[in-house]
Amino acid sequence: MIRNSINLLTKKLISSTSCQRTRMRCFSSGATNLVDVNVNDKTGIAVVTLNRPPVNSLNLELLTDLSKTLDELESNRSKGMILTSSSKTVFSAGLDILEMYNPEPERSKAFWTALQDVWLKLYGSPYPTAAAINGHSPAGGCLLAICCEYRVMVNDFTIGLNETRLGISAPSFFISSFRNVLSTREAEKALTLGTMFSSDEALKVGLVDEIATDKADSINKCENFLLEFKKVSSMARAFTKQSLRKKDLEELENNREQDLQLFLFAINQPIVQKGLGAYIQSLKKK
Numbered sequence: 506m507i508r509n510s511i512n513l514l515t516k517k518l519i520s521s522t523s524c525q526r527t528r529m530r531c532f533s534s535g536a537t538n539l540v541d542v543n544v545n546d547k548t549g550i551a552v553v554t555l556n557r558p559p560v561n562s563l564n565l566e567l568l569t570d571l572s573k574t575l576d577e578l579e580s581n582r583s584k585g586m587i588l589t590s591s592s593k594t595v596f597s598a599g600l601d602i603l604e605m606y607n608p609e610p611e612r613s614k615a616f617w618t619a620l621q622d623v624w625l626k627l628y629g630s631p632y633p634t635a636a637a638i639n640g641h642s643p644a645g646g647c648l649l650a651i652c653c654e655y656r657v658m659v660n661d662f663t664i665g666l667n668e669t670r671l672g673i674s675a676p677s678f679f680i681s682s683f684r685n686v687l688s689t690r691e692a693e694k695a696l697t698l699g700t701m702f703s704s705d706e707a708l709k710v711g712l713v714d715e716i717a718t719d720k721a722d723s724i725n726k727c728e729n730f731l732l733e734f735k736k737v738s739s740m741a742r743a744f745t746k747q748s749l750r751k752k753d754l755e756e757l758e759n760n761r762e763q764d765l766q767l768f769l770f771a772i773n774q775p776i777v778q779k780g781l782g783a784y785i786q787s788l789k790k791k
């Protein structure tokens with residue numbers, strides 16, 4: 506009995522050694538482990554890493570893991586979250602196009618519902634959030650970044666809501682979170698043109714807050730931003746953020762079914778399927 510307890514303790518110690526070196530607690534979000542979470546014991550800040558190679562495209566499983574992670578952070582009264590990616594060149598390639606091509610009805614419902622859940626939890630989170638954008642961030646990848654309150658982008662990558670370039674309109678909750686960051690004028694121009702901004706252009710227009718030299722620098726800068734909230738009451742902070750975002754959040758909360766039906770209708774149009782098929786082929790041919 507005692508030996509078993511010692512074995513268990515030894516196993517726990519071994520498995521947590523790499524985290525202890527940096528005073529981090531590690532946990533993974535669920536069964537599929539597509540999201541890694543490291544909580545710094547000293548600051549209470551969680552680094553949440555999207556880990557679905559090769560490009561972190563957002564499929565049902567990744568969205569479900571992310572959604573569970575956001576629940577855990579909220580119930581653990583997180584001091585803050587930094588969202589980043591395990592890839593060296595891609596933050597997230599956006600929605601997984603294979604989830605929308607030849608869709609299976611039940612799965613596509615679950616997929617869109619999971620995306621809505623992630624958006625509501627991330628955009629409305631009571632804890633402060635920052636994105637360390639260490640790679641390209643088109644469409645749904647940009648969505649995750651603009652849900653956060655602060656963005657630090659590593660040089661030489663691109664970010665934007667490029668949906669019109671794919672022949673579709675960005676869904677309304679993509680647009681409202683984009684408008685929360687950019688002026689209506691800049692948002693309209695970028696959304697209608699489907700602009701993908703370079704890091705410098707994104708900084709100039711206000712889509713990102715700082716530029717970083719590499720991933721470590723971007724995480725450091727995000728951490729500095731989050732640490733500023735040590736001086737602020739977390740309740741007052743959360744209330745203020747949620748009041749500012751309330752209209753956008755309620756818009757989706759009150760119209761979830763309608764938004765889902767619009768998505769299902771759109772992806773089931775033969776012309777959209779044809780476009781998606783061609784787009785998948787063009788990505789494969791690159």
Ligand SMILES: CC/C=C\C/C=C\CCC/C=C/CC(=O)SCCNC(=O)CCNC(=O)[C@H](O)C(C)(C)COP(=O)(O)OP(=O)(O)OC[C@H]1O[C@@H](n2cnc3c(N)ncnc32)[C@H](O)[C@@H]1OP(=O)(O)O
Binds near residue numbers: 594675
């Ligand atoms: C399009 C939707 C149309 C209709 C639906 C209607 C309405 C619903 C609402 C739609 C909202 C959509 C929001 C989105 O997020 S759509 C997704 C938009 N994303 C993109 O356009 C990004 C496409 N990818 C890229 O540009 C590049 O991959 C990237 C710059 C991210 C990285 O380039 P890199 O050279 O590093 O990698 P690749 O060789 O291109 O890719 C590696 C493999 O990954 C596959 N891949 C890439 N992106 C996706 C994706 N978004 N979904 C699924 N798979 C993806 C790519 O095909 C390669 O696969 P293999 O060849 O290795 O099999």
